[in-house]
Amino acid sequence: MKDAIKEKYWLYRAQTRKDPQAYAQLYDTYVTSIYRFVYFKVNSHEDAEDLTADVFLKAWNYITEHTDVRSFRAVIYRIARNLVIDLYRRRASRNEVTGFPDEDELPDDHLTHLSDKGVGVKKIETAHDHKQVLDAIAQLKEEYREVVLFRYVDGLSATEVAEILGKSSVDVRVTTHRAMKALRKILKVE
Amino acid sequence: MTRRQLRHNLHQLNDVRGNINPRAAFVHATREHLLSTLSNTGSTPRVRMFSFANMWLLLSIFIPPRTVYAVVRPIVLMGVAFGIATGSWVTGAFASLNSVPGDVWYPVKIGIENTTVAVVGATQGTSAKTQLQAEYATRRLDEAQKVIAEPEKAMEAVQRFKDSMTEVNATLEHLKNSDSVTAVDIAKSMDVHATRYLVQIDQAKVLAEVAGDDSVKDAVIAAEAAVGVTSVKTVEVYVDSLAKGNDAISKDEVRQIVDKKLLEIESKVAGATEDVNGAVKSVQASPLQPSMVAEKSKVIAPAMQVQRKSEEVREVVAKTKVLLEEDNVAAAALQIRVLGPATMEVTAQAKIVQQAAMDVDAAAKLAVPLTPVTTKSIEITPAASTTVSSTIQIPSTTPNVQE
Numbered sequence: 001m002k003d004a005i006k007e008k009y010w011l012y013r014a015q016t017r018k019d020p021q022a023y024a025q026l027y028d029t030y031v032t033s034i035y036r037f038v039y040f041k042v043n044s045h046e047d048a049e050d051l052t053a054d055v056f057l058k059a060w061n062y063i064t065e066h067t068d069v070r071s072f073r074a075v076i077y078r079i080a081r082n083l084v085i086d087l088y089r090r091r092a093s094r095n096e097v098t099g100f101p102d103e104d105e106l107p108d109d110h111l112t113h114l115s116d117k118g119v120g121v122k123k124i125e126t127a128h129d130h131k132q133v134l135d136a137i138a139q140l141k142e143e144y145r146e147v148v149l150f151r152y153v154d155g156l157s158a159t160e161v162a163e164i165l166g167k168s169s170v171d172v173r174v175t176t177h178r179a180m181k182a183l184r185k186i187l188k189v190e
Numbered sequence: 191m192t193r194r195q196l197r198h199n200l201h202q203l204n205d206v207r208g209n210i211n212p213r214a215a216f217v218h219a220t221r222e223h224l225l226s227t228l229s230n231t232g233s234t235p236r237v238r239m240f241s242f243a244n245m246w247l248l249l250s251i252f253i254p255p256r257t258v259y260a261v262v263r264p265i266v267l268m269g270v271a272f273g274i275a276t277g278s279w280v281t282g283a284f285a286s287l288n289s290v291p292g293d294v295w296y297p298v299k300i301g302i303e304n305t306t307v308a309v310v311g312a313t314q315g316t317s318a319k320t321q322l323q324a325e326y327a328t329r330r331l332d333e334a335q336k337v338i339a340e341p342e343k344a345m346e347a348v349q350r351f352k353d354s355m356t357e358v359n360a361t362l363e364h365l366k367n368s369d370s371v372t373a374v375d376i377a378k379s380m381d382v383h384a385t386r387y388l389v390q391i392d393q394a395k396v397l398a399e400v401a402g403d404d405s406v407k408d409a410v411i412a413a414e415a416a417v418g419v420t421s422v423k424t425v426e427v428y429v430d431s432l433a434k435g436n437d438a439i440s441k442d443e444v445r446q447i448v449d450k451k452l453l454e455i456e457s458k459v460a461g462a463t464e465d466v467n468g469a470v471k472s473v474q475a476s477p478l479q480p481s482m483v484a485e486k487s488k489v490i491a492p493a494m495q496v497q498r499k500s501e502e503v504r505e506v507v508a509k510t511k512v513l514l515e516e517d518n519v520a521a522a523a524l525q526i527r528v529l530g531p532a533t534m535e536v537t538a539q540a541k542i543v544q545q546a547a548m549d550v551d552a553a554a555k556l557a558v559p560l561t562p563v564t565t566k567s568i569e570i571t572p573a574a575s576t577t578v579s580s581t582i583q584i585p586s587t588t589p590n591v592q593e
Binding site: 018040049053056184189 | 193195210212
């Protein structure tokens, strides 16, 4: 709670005073989780680093231009998500043009890569249950998968997820409920 | 796998992901890069310490959105609305307090007064309402004095004063028959106010005289008449109350009031007589040409009337005093009904006589240089005054005109 208040204070200073030091505090708080979030989607440290740096620059521009920011976390996750999507699009179009080998090609459904590459994913695969869960998540449709990851893996609130996805929090709750139902069905959980 | 285990595994995915960390060098370098970029591009504009926009931002950041929308925003909006409403009202009220007819704020002042009178009337009754009207009427006379040099504005203020008096008189008339206790309360208060009004009216009359606008002067005299009517009404209220035998006012109180009014009347009539005598004397002393004798009659005839009327008033006053001595207070009080208007008539006519005398005096002064017989000199000699016929002799006590 104390951290939440501190975070809000930094956000307030960054917005009203354009205070770089306050923004640096926000950066310190979120750089690791954004890096992980991005890395798990792009499976490349170089891309993850580039995107993470980009996320914080874009987020600064966003919060200084918009006064209706209530959750900084929601803002940076939304920006990170959009940048990742942009990267996929770029990669997809580049592949089409340059005709990169198939092994480098990113599948349309990027989240299926959660368990394909990367150190973290390999570690996840070591645990049977984790693998099972990841496989089940991979089988979910895009909309459900995203919500489950945001809510349970990244630990964001329904309101924050709603802000990231541009939906209402009621929509997010309903989608989460349906996603978990689908996940349970795949995993045959009673 | 149970539901709980599923949730646990989902949360653990994050722990597993926790093994992946960005390089320390990357984190540090990006931080430095960010700081330098923001410092260079942000140029940290100086932001005011307090502004409503920042205040609102602070609220929306620190208070959960739902609370902001459901509770804080309505409260803030209501507060702002209230602030604007009362703020502008207070500003308007203060700004309008010293306004006079013709000012931008004057209608606001009148509006506020009317609203206050209406509210007080509805909540505290007729007595409080009339009291307030009487207070506001004083303001009208003050305003009239301030703008006496501008006839239209002065007329507006005087007219408003007269309207207030008319309303007060109507209230007294109405209450006299229904609620004599309240009527007596109002009457007593109006007697006090009337004394003050008459002082103000006297000042206004002098100012109107100086300003030289007859319409304003006439309006002020009409306002005086309205006050006179109020004075008469108050006496009627007292008499009615005595007749009904309620405790609203005692006989002694009425006696004192009547005594006081009689003294006022005597003093006014004495003043009017003195004015008229002075006017007559000045006309007699004026070096008038024989052709201007007719002018004199314009002073003398009304002067006689005033003196006759004054005598009548004095007789009625004496009669009223006798009634008081005989303890016939009600009858004495009723004489005030007659005496009031009569006194006003006397004073008004006295003023006319005075004015006529001044006109004659002015005409005489203009005429004198032309009279000196055959000399070429236009020098005014003291001897000129001796040529004036002073055939008119009007004793101060018994008017007698000889032409």
